[in-house]
Amino acid sequence: MSTPNRETPRPAAGRAGIKKELPDRFKDHRHVWVFIELERGQVHPVSVELLGEGRKLADKLGVQLAGVVLGPPEEATRNAVAEAFAYGADMVYLVEAPLLADYRNEPFAKAMTDLVDTHKPEILLLGATTLGRDLAGSVATTLHTGLTADCTELDVDTDGSLAATRPTFGGSLLCTIYTLNCRPQMATVRPRVMPMPQRADRPVGRVIEHKLWLAEDEIVTKVLGFLPDSQSAKANLAYADVVVAGGLGLGGAENLQLVKNLARAIGAEHGCSRPLVQKGWMPADRQIGQTGKTIRPKLYIAAGISGAIQHRVGVEGADLIVAINTDPNAPIFDFAHLGIVTDAIRFLPALTEAFTRRLSPHSRDKLAS
Numbered sequence: 001m002s003t004p005n006r007e008t009p010r011p012a013a014g015r016a017g018i019k020k021e022l023p024d025r026f027k028d029h030r031h032v033w034v035f036i037e038l039e040r041g042q043v044h045p046v047s048v049e050l051l052g053e054g055r056k057l058a059d060k061l062g063v064q065l066a067g068v069v070l071g072p073p074e075e076a077t078r079n080a081v082a083e084a085f086a087y088g089a090d091m092v093y094l095v096e097a098p099l100l101a102d103y104r105n106e107p108f109a110k111a112m113t114d115l116v117d118t119h120k121p122e123i124l125l126l127g128a129t130t131l132g133r134d135l136a137g138s139v140a141t142t143l144h145t146g147l148t149a150d151c152t153e154l155d156v157d158t159d160g161s162l163a164a165t166r167p168t169f170g171g172s173l174l175c176t177i178y179t180l181n182c183r184p185q186m187a188t189v190r191p192r193v194m195p196m197p198q199r200a201d202r203p204v205g206r207v208i209e210h211k212l213w214l215a216e217d218e219i220v221t222k223v224l225g226f227l228p229d230s231q232s233a234k235a236n237l238a239y240a241d242v243v244v245a246g247g248l249g250l251g252g253a254e255n256l257q258l259v260k261n262l263a264r265a266i267g268a269e270h271g272c273s274r275p276l277v278q279k280g281w282m283p284a285d286r287q288i289g290q291t292g293k294t295i296r297p298k299l300y301i302a303a304g305i306s307g308a309i310q311h312r313v314g315v316e317g318a319d320l321i322v323a324i325n326t327d328p329n330a331p332i333f334d335f336a337h338l339g340i341v342t343d344a345i346r347f348l349p350a351l352t353e354a355f356t357r358r359l360s361p362h363s364r365d366k367l368a369s
């Protein structure tokens with residue numbers, strides 16, 4: 001599929017009224033790129049979410065959407081190319097090299113900056129994962145361009161520049177950031193912030209291959225092995241269909257078992273608000289909210305959580321939010337779909353028992369023992 005290049009000249013000032021003076025050397029930068037992250041051979045879902053977002057930006061600008069795949073010469077890398085097309089890319093830039101087998105900053109940053117220098121994208125999007133944050137920072141630094149991290153909204157300004165919106169002042173305000181006089185305009189977005197696009201199953205299109213101009217002895221970092229983090233692997237909060245979370249209203253660490261019991265009874269993941277992590281009651285990868293995970297489950301049950309703005313931004317993509325809180329004026333009732341004004345410490349066991357009775361006698365016996 002080909003998208004026509006933009007023909008209409010852009011106005012000098014955008015909707016924010018800021019006059020952006022783009023130096024001539026950046027005026028031939030075109031197209032929207034999305035970095036397709038591979039996580040142990042699988043395309044990270046955030047890359048797919050970004051392809052959906054990138055498609056919208058590219059269509060608004062009248063340019064093409066490209067996926068950028070960096071990986072070893074293996075089937076997983078070729079699959080990632082196919083996935084990029086399946087989710088809307090018009091073309092893919094591919095760097096295949098054995099040095100790209102495990103993530104290391106030097107070869108990935110070198111591959112990406114060389115691609116950017118050669119093909120000059122206008123916008124470059126990456127997932128705000130551990131890998132994406134590391135790569136985005138060094139690519140932006142090497143290219144002397146701007147990077148807006150952890151965006152919650154991306155749009156095209158009336159003058160065609162990227163309007164990257166993210167929370168600021170502890171999440172109490174949203175600010176829109178522009179990269180005024182450098183290209184590409186870079187942004188990272190956390191998993192689950194953008195919706196997952198529909199798979200289009202389009203055939204593989206144009207793939208532009210590049211070499212990695214780097215040798216192993218030029219790379220400082222060596223990968224000795226891979227130790228999976230069993231704790232993090234278990235906490236798949238961002239992509240769980242059902243999540244049960246507890247907050248300070250539960251009173252003590254011992255009451256978190258009530259949250260875990262309910263989660264186990266209904267096949268959910270469990271999470272928490274930030275103060276519980278700060279108190280050491282739960283590990284950081286269970287935190288939900290602005291500085292934790294963003295979730296988009298079908299059902300979210302929040303017990304003893306007030307619904308502060310920093311928590312709200314992480315959960316408002318849920319289809320159904322059920323809040324349990326003793327205070328009828330708690331902010332969480334402003335955005336919950338269903339509110340239960342009661343003591344969560346008494347209510348959670350009753351709810352768990354009711355679910356267990358309905359769902360399976362076997363799990364009820366296990367819970368009672």
Ligand SMILES: Cc1cc2nc3c(=O)[nH]c(=O)nc-3n(C[C@H](O)[C@H](O)[C@H](O)COP(=O)(O)OP(=O)(O)OC[C@H]3O[C@@H](n4cnc5c(N)ncnc54)[C@H](O)[C@@H]3O)c2cc1C
Binds near residue numbers: 273290326
């Ligand atoms: C920069 C920054 C980033 C932040 N990031 C995050 C983040 O990512 N995630 C996050 O969650 N927070 C975050 N916070 C903290 C946030 O502002 C709130 O302080 C926090 O979410 C409050 O947690 P809570 O709701 O558990 O506790 P509280 O605000 O103390 O609320 C407890 C609630 O429990 C209710 N309650 C009390 N007893 C019971 C009971 N027996 N049964 C039922 N309900 C009861 C109370 O009525 C109250 O509403 C951040 C703050 C800052 C400044």
